[in-house]
Amino acid sequence: MSQTVSNREIPIRVMLAKIGLDGHDRGVKVVARTLRDAGMEVIYTGLHRSPDQVVAAAVQEDVDVLGVSLLSGAHMSIFRRIFDLLDALPEPHRFTLLAGGVMPDEDVEELHRLGVAAVLGQDTPPESIVETVLRMVPVRSR
Amino acid sequence: MTGPNERDGLLLRSDALVHAVCKERADWELNELADFTVRAPESKDAYVTGSGLPVNRVYTPEHLPSNWHEIGLPGRYPYTRGPYPTMYRGRNWTMRQIAGFGQAEETNMRFRYLIEQGQTGLSVDFDMPTLMGLDSDDAMSLGEVGREGVAIDTLPDMAALFDGIDLENISVSMTINPSAWILLAMYVAVAEDRGYDLNKLSGTIQNDILKEYVAQKEWIFPVRPSMRIVRDCIIYCAEHMARYNPVNISGYHISEAGGSALQEVAFTMAITRAYVEDVVAAGVDVDEFASRLSFFFVSQADFFEEAAKFRAVRRYYAKMMKERFGAKMPNSMRLRFHAQTAAATLTKPQPMNNIIRTTLQALSAVLGGAQSLHTNGLDEAYTIPSETAMKIALRTQQIIADETNVTNVIDPLGGSYYVEALTDEIERGIEDIMQHVEEMGGVEAAIDQGYFQREISDTAYDFARRKASGERPVIGVNKYIDDGPGEKIETHQLDPESESRQITRLQQLRAGRDPVRASAALDTLLRVAQDKEANLMPATIEAVRAHLSMGEITGALRDVFGSYVETPVF
Numbered sequence: 001m002s003q004t005v006s007n008r009e010i011p012i013r014v015m016l017a018k019i020g021l022d023g024h025d026r027g028v029k030v031v032a033r034t035l036r037d038a039g040m041e042v043i044y045t046g047l048h049r050s051p052d053q054v055v056a057a058a059v060q061e062d063v064d065v066l067g068v069s070l071l072s073g074a075h076m077s078i079f080r081r082i083f084d085l086l087d088a089l090p091e092p093h094r095f096t097l098l099a100g101g102v103m104p105d106e107d108v109e110e111l112h113r114l115g116v117a118a119v120l121g122q123d124t125p126p127e128s129i130v131e132t133v134l135r136m137v138p139v140r141s142r
Numbered sequence: 143m144t145g146p147n148e149r150d151g152l153l154l155r156s157d158a159l160v161h162a163v164c165k166e167r168a169d170w171e172l173n174e175l176a177d178f179t180v181r182a183p184e185s186k187d188a189y190v191t192g193s194g195l196p197v198n199r200v201y202t203p204e205h206l207p208s209n210w211h212e213i214g215l216p217g218r219y220p221y222t223r224g225p226y227p228t229m230y231r232g233r234n235w236t237m238r239q240i241a242g243f244g245q246a247e248e249t250n251m252r253f254r255y256l257i258e259q260g261q262t263g264l265s266v267d268f269d270m271p272t273l274m275g276l277d278s279d280d281a282m283s284l285g286e287v288g289r290e291g292v293a294i295d296t297l298p299d300m301a302a303l304f305d306g307i308d309l310e311n312i313s314v315s316m317t318i319n320p321s322a323w324i325l326l327a328m329y330v331a332v333a334e335d336r337g338y339d340l341n342k343l344s345g346t347i348q349n350d351i352l353k354e355y356v357a358q359k360e361w362i363f364p365v366r367p368s369m370r371i372v373r374d375c376i377i378y379c380a381e382h383m384a385r386y387n388p389v390n391i392s393g394y395h396i397s398e399a400g401g402s403a404l405q406e407v408a409f410t411m412a413i414t415r416a417y418v419e420d421v422v423a424a425g426v427d428v429d430e431f432a433s434r435l436s437f438f439f440v441s442q443a444d445f446f447e448e449a450a451k452f453r454a455v456r457r458y459y460a461k462m463m464k465e466r467f468g469a470k471m472p473n474s475m476r477l478r479f480h481a482q483t484a485a486a487t488l489t490k491p492q493p494m495n496n497i498i499r500t501t502l503q504a505l506s507a508v509l510g511g512a513q514s515l516h517t518n519g520l521d522e523a524y525t526i527p528s529e530t531a532m533k534i535a536l537r538t539q540q541i542i543a544d545e546t547n548v549t550n551v552i553d554p555l556g557g558s559y560y561v562e563a564l565t566d567e568i569e570r571g572i573e574d575i576m577q578h579v580e581e582m583g584g585v586e587a588a589i590d591q592g593y594f595q596r597e598i599s600d601t602a603y604d605f606a607r608r609k610a611s612g613e614r615p616v617i618g619v620n621k622y623i624d625d626g627p628g629e630k631i632e633t634h635q636l637d638p639e640s641e642s643r644q645i646t647r648l649q650q651l652r653a654g655r656d657p658v659r660a661s662a663a664l665d666t667l668l669r670v671a672q673d674k675e676a677n678l679m680p681a682t683i684e685a686v687r688a689h690l691s692m693g694e695i696t697g698a699l700r701d702v703f704g705s706y707v708e709t710p711v712f
Binding site: 021022032047048075 | 273274354398525598
């Protein structure tokens with residue numbers, strides 16, 4: 001790994017979420033473990049959360065990254081709802097949004113336009129997930 | 143059957159033969175192999191199967207089971223070679239492509255298309271709200287109505303789904319779990335309304351709730367009341383639906399969630415044991431229902447391991463049913479299974495390669511003796527399959543069935559030193575895991591302790607690492623990668639209006655139904671639910687006839703049964 005928590009004063013905090021009724025949790029758990037092994041603090045919400053619950057939790061936990069895993073095909077509806085909720089926050093949030101799961105190419109483009117920083121697929125190697133997160137999160141000091 | 147003395151005498155490997163073979167192998171290793179590998183080393187230090195079992199360079203008679211009866215003949219105990227004496231010579235496997243999207247009418251059109259293309263069984267995929275027992279207008283259903291499967295809220299939806307399809311002459315499999323009993327009630331109601339004889343209906347509901355807590359993660363109620371619902375379905379079908387499979391015990395999802403071939407079949411057998419114990423404890427004789435238990439496994443990428451896996455689990459099941467549960471009827475010991483190729487092996491890059499993967503996995507299932515098969519669409523790493531992708535997938539099965547002649551001979555891999563050795567090893571592996579689960583206090587205790595979930599998650603993580611390191615090649619992903627943008631494929635497009643149409647229809651139906659009948663049906667259902675010994679099925683059939691929706695039924699029952707909440711492990 002090119003850069004880990006050891007050269008970051010404050011570890012990166014990541015929240016990984018499953019939203020909606022989708023029970024596919026293989027990928028999100030692999031990502032959780034990969035990021036944890038790379039020295040990040042990982043909070044996994046567990047299954048079947050609502051967009052409202054997840055956005056509120058991400059704000060409260062002051063995370064650097066919110067990753068949402070969706071293999072149910074509902075990603076467009078759910079991300080639109082997440083961005084509506086973020087727009088309605090009293091203060092701007094500071095976390096970067098990531099998406100992961102099975103998504104057609106045209107939806108990936110649309111998610112980028114909405115403001116999702118990166119979309120991870122089932123074939124994205126673990127190292128490149130770590131690199132993506134490290135690249136996206138600026139180094140903070142105390 | 144043969145007597146014990148005769149059985150003991152039917153040795154596949156005599157001491158003399160094993161001795162001679164070992165001697166020759168030692169000689170070969172010294173005189174052929176040693177020099178050869180100095181000049182041309184093997185590509186790896188160690189070779190393993192897809193699920194990580196170490197494999198030898200070559201197999202010989204020393205690796206065969208000791209007794210001929212471990213292999214035996216098809217249609218005879220222990221059914222290693224197949225549940226039936228003629229297998230595909232008598233009847234080909236059922237070609238059963240799963241389908242479901244949008245509203246019932248849209249899926250009905252896809253069914254008719256698949257039947258026209260030569261498909262011989264139907265399989266229904268439901269959308270997430272239906273799978274979780276929620277209505278289309280529930281807040282949690284946002285974006286999911288008709289998305290990954292068909293939306294069914296009420297009885298008229300179910301009638302529309304099977305409109306114009308002769309249910310006495312085609313078997314229908316429904317992939318549905320925590321809400322399975324409601325769908326079964328709707329199916330019974332539709333059949334009765336059309337004047338069908340329930341005893342003539344053949345089909346399956348998945349209804350395998352335990353693997354939901356283990357792998358697929360679709361649930362409503364806690365484990366105990368959910369087990370009671372499974373029991374009620376098994377008993378109802380034993381009494382009213384002679385040809386219907388009330389549970390389809392499924393390893394597929396265990397594999398897709400990341401489990402190995404061995405974990406898949408071992409966890410499935412542990413779950414099977416729990417269901418059988420439960421129904422037997424209700425006072426039903428094992429031979430009255432065991433013949434209707436059916437199974438569902440993945441056909442993964444390791445060609446020989448998968449065929450061996452099917453053979454091993456067939457043999458293990460036969461022995462368990464006979465020796466542990468005292469089954470006497472052959473049908474109670476015959477493991478019949480549906481197979482589906484492995485969706486998790488499909489790749490988004492170079493999607494046409496998925497046709498080849500699926501073909502090989504399908505062939506493995508056929509050599510392993512599957513009764514029914516679904517082949518995945520080439521586009522399933524993108525979204526649910528298009529009509530074209532489903533047609534190619536169906537043609538794949540038809541080519542295997544009609545052009546390759548592999549169906550001429552039963553269990554053609556039987557007697558292969560390698561496949562027999564793997565079959566034995568997997569069977570022993572199942573037994574070890576079964577014992578471990580028993581020591582933990584059974585399946586429910588193991589679920590509570592997160593045992594299955596942790597095992598699956600560990601294997602999934604290990605697989606991801608092996609794939610990332612290139613140790614597990616995936617063509618087009620970590621090997622032979624294309625530069626630049628990949629080829630575009632045509633994917634299934636969902637009708638964006640489908641969700642709102644379905645919600646409107648549901649709300650109109652609720653507004654127009656007889657409120658007195660609906661409320662009386664709900665009261666009865668709640669009363670029956672409180673009596674643990676009572677069977678939920680009759681009251682549920684009346685509830686769907688009174689046009690109560692699925693979400694209303696599960697919602698009310700949550701007050702009696704409670705809701706399940708998982709503590710995630712990773």
